[in-house]
Amino acid sequence: MGMTVAQKILxxxxxxxxxxxxxxxxxxxxxxxxxxxxxLVINQFLEVFKGTGLEPRVWDPSKIAxxxxxxxxxxxxxxxxxxxxxxxxxxxxxxxxFHDVRGDSGGICHQVxxxxxxxxxxxVIVGADSHTTSHGALGALAFGVGATEMASVWALGRAVNIxxxxxxxxxLSGRLNPAVTPKDVILHxxxxxxxxxxxxxxxxxxxxxxxxxPTSGRLVLxxxxxxxxxxxxxxxxxxxxxxxxxEEAGVTDPLDLVQPDPDAxxxxxxxxxxxxxxxxxxxxxxxxNVKSVGAVAGTKVHQIVIGSCTNGRLDDLEEAARRLKGRTxxxxxxxxxxxxxxxxYKEAMRRGYIGDLMDxxxxxxxxxxxxxxxxxxxxxxxxxxxxxxTNRNFHGRMGNPNSDVYLCSPAVAAASAVSGVxxxxxxxx
Amino acid sequence: MATVVYKVGDDVSTDxxxxxxxxxxxxxxxxxxxxxxxxxxxxxxxxxxxxxxGSIIVGGQNFGCGSSREQAASTIKGHGLVVxxxxxxxxxxQNSINLGLRTVICPSIEAEVGDEIALTPxxxxxxxxxxxxxxxxxxxxxxxxxxAGGLIAYTRTRxxxxxxx
Numbered sequence: 001m002g003m004t005v006a007q008k009i010l011x012x013x014x015x016x017x018x019x020x021x022x023x024x025x026x027x028x029x030x031x032x033x034x035x036x037x038x039x040l041v042i043n044q045f046l047e048v049f050k051g052t053g054l055e056p057r058v059w060d061p062s063k064i065a066x067x068x069x070x071x072x073x074x075x076x077x078x079x080x081x082x083x084x085x086x087x088x089x090x091x092x093x094x095x096x097x098f099h100d101v102r103g104d105s106g107g108i109c110h111q112v113x114x115x116x117x118x119x120x121x122x123x124v125i126v127g128a129d130s131h132t133t134s135h136g137a138l139g140a141l142a143f144g145v146g147a148t149e150m151a152s153v154w155a156l157g158r159a160v161n162i163x164x165x166x167x168x169x170x171x172l173s174g175r176l177n178p179a180v181t182p183k184d185v186i187l188h189x190x191x192x193x194x195x196x197x198x199x200x201x202x203x204x205x206x207x208x209x210x211x212x213x214p215t216s217g218r219l220v221l222x223x224x225x226x227x228x229x230x231x232x233x234x235x236x237x238x239x240x241x242x243x244x245x246x247e248e249a250g251v252t253d254p255l256d257l258v259q260p261d262p263d264a265x266x267x268x269x270x271x272x273x274x275x276x277x278x279x280x281x282x283x284x285x286x287x288x289n290v291k292s293v294g295a296v297a298g299t300k301v302h303q304i305v306i307g308s309c310t311n312g313r314l315d316d317l318e319e320a321a322r323r324l325k326g327r328t329x330x331x332x333x334x335x336x337x338x339x340x341x342x343x344x345y346k347e348a349m350r351r352g353y354i355g356d357l358m359d360x361x362x363x364x365x366x367x368x369x370x371x372x373x374x375x376x377x378x379x380x381x382x383x384x385x386x387x388x389x390t391n392r393n394f395h396g397r398m399g400n401p402n403s404d405v406y407l408c409s410p411a412v413a414a415a416s417a418v419s420g421v422x423x424x425x426x427x428x429x
Numbered sequence: 430m431a432t433v434v435y436k437v438g439d440d441v442s443t444d445x446x447x448x449x450x451x452x453x454x455x456x457x458x459x460x461x462x463x464x465x466x467x468x469x470x471x472x473x474x475x476x477x478x479x480x481x482x483g484s485i486i487v488g489g490q491n492f493g494c495g496s497s498r499e500q501a502a503s504t505i506k507g508h509g510l511v512v513x514x515x516x517x518x519x520x521x522x523q524n525s526i527n528l529g530l531r532t533v534i535c536p537s538i539e540a541e542v543g544d545e546i547a548l549t550p551x552x553x554x555x556x557x558x559x560x561x562x563x564x565x566x567x568x569x570x571x572x573x574x575x576x577a578g579g580l581i582a583y584t585r586t587r588x589x590x591x592x593x594x
Contacts, residue, residue, distance in 0.1 A: 024569065024570040036453075037452075037455065037498070037499075039455055040455035040456070040499060043455070043456065044581060047581050048581050048584045048585050048588060049585075049588070050585075051585075052585060052588065052589050054588065054589070054592055054593075070452070071453065076453060078453045078454070079453045082453065082455070128497060129496075129497055130495065130496050130497040130520055132497075144497040144520050145497065145520065145523070146497055146498075146499035146502070146520060146523060146524035146527060146528075147455075147499045148499060148524070148527045148528060148579075148580050148581060149523065149524075149527055149580060151581075151584070152527075152580055152581075152583075152584040155584050155587075155588045156584060156587055156588060156591060160574075160580075160583070160584070160587065161570040161571065161573060161574060162570065163568055163569075163570045195440045195491055195494055196440070196490055196491035196494070196516060196518070199491065199516070199518065199519055200519050229491065229494065229518060229519065231519060286440050288440075373444070373449035373452075373496070374444075374448070374449045374450055375449045375450050375452055375453075392442070392444070392495060392496075394442040394444040394445065394495055395442070395444065395445055395467070396444055396445065396448050396449075396467050397442075397444050397449070399449070399450055401448075401467040
């Protein structure tokens with residue numbers, strides 16, 4: 001029996017010719033990423049070494065990336081002190097892939113990993129963040145872990161006791177309609193699978209709609225695969241993967257474009273003709289509560305958020321700027337824009353998107369996660385509703401349990417900004 | 430025997446168990462104060478230490494979905510509670526095993542707050558309702574970590590073997 005991409009990657013990383021679903025393996029880790037929660041990882045890492053007499057050294061500093069994004073710049077003395085500890089640790093351990101609070105590099109970890117070329121097809125990537133699934137967009141097997149598991153990886157260089165997951169094959173065919181984006185595709189899929197339909201499984205994406213989709217869109221699909229519970233989302237590496245890594249990420253070393261075997265066994269196969277999809281929206285308070293935008297059109301919103309690891313890329317900002325250029329965001333709506341990285345921020349500035357958005361009334365924030373999870377700026381008031389291009393709408397997600405969050409594409413978000421109510425972007429302009 | 434002290438539905442996220450705004454607090458010694466922080470009544474009871482260690486939270490499907498924040502496991506463990514759920518999200522389950530929070534997968538569990546529960550190796554016994562519900566064993570891959578007393582102890586043993594070769 002053939003192997004899926006996940007099986008092939010785990011077999012290679014575990015030094016085995018083949019693995020079966022359910023096998024327990026210990027893959028070598030190619031890249032281990034964490035953000036502010038590195039403070040806890042360090043704590044647990046030092047615990048591991050206690051009483052051993054060994055000097056606490058990470059297994060390979062070149063395979064560790066630490067990227068500040070959750071609370072930048074620090075919102076409190078506590079965070080600033082945690083960041084200071086991490087900064088000192090990174091220096092002491094020789095961790096070069098450390099992205100501090102500064103405007104000439106860095107941003108949201110999942111974007112930085114891609115654009116800095118830390119992601120490789122065929123790699124095993126672990127991240128102390130659930131949206132680590134994003135990196136499957138470049139053909140890696142990437143999954144989220146907790147801080148203690150990350151500490152274990154730092155110590156051993158391997159992920160211990162990993163059970164080889166089954167894979168769901170998703171075949172996307174057809175062409176996206178205007179105003180319909182990869183975000184609508186993944187919202188539709190999460191609604192179809194439900195919030196737990198992908199639990200303990202990998203989602204492998206195929207089809208001509210994938211072949212035609214740039215890496216920016218693939219990152220959206222893989223990013224939100226975790227919202228169906230998936231361990232990882234994977235787009236098998238192809239010509240676009242090579243183009244992105246060579247031209248945008250500056251990667252020069254050989255790439256291992258891992259493909260599934262033709263006779264790989266899948267848990268199930270889901271086929272979606274994306275040409276049949278219209279704009280989608282996830283309604284409060286679960287990501288799988290997905291409807292057509294039309295079903296909730298007219299709902300009053302108070303805050304619109306464009307950005308995050310899901311939808312803060314250049315094409316997202318371009319979409320928003322194109323719709324808002326020369327127009328004015330509704331008076332009683334505040335719009336926050338979080339570019340996914342400083343590189344994107346600067347390119348958006350160069351192309352005039354930032355100015356167009358600002359002129360329409362948007363507030364441009366520095367790249368970061370804070371608003372999405374209610375920890376750093378952009379909190380909602382009691383009874384308020386947000387329309388957001390982020391990835392989660394759980395109770396209290398944006399910092400207030402007495403508020404609602406709807407999730408949508410940048411097209412829907414921007415189309416709704418002028419009217420101040422949820423608007424189908426096909427009916428606007 | 431232990432008492433069910435809290436019951437939640439399906440898809441309870443880590444944002445509910447440990448709201449994001451408290452994430453700057455990371456140490457397991459400090460996280461228990463924010464356990465289910467947005468439920469003032471339950472959090473208050475926990476803070477007053479009026480909930481006996483060993484008491485049970487009953488969850489639905491996909492308990493602990495969302496963020497990988499480990500605080501969601503350490504905050505419950507800090508109060509010595511046990512979680513019996515119809516199902517768990519992957520990262521939360523893994524974090525729980527790593528930290529030694531006792532989690533029981535019981536897809537058919539029926540229990541209400543106040544019910545008395547006895548745990549056997551194979552079943553959740555609801556003594557109040559005189560009903561037994563089968564337990565799904567944790568993945569075999571995880572048992573070694575549980576047997577070692579958590580991932581830190583497990584990794585420590587492996588580390589010493591690795592680096593003293």
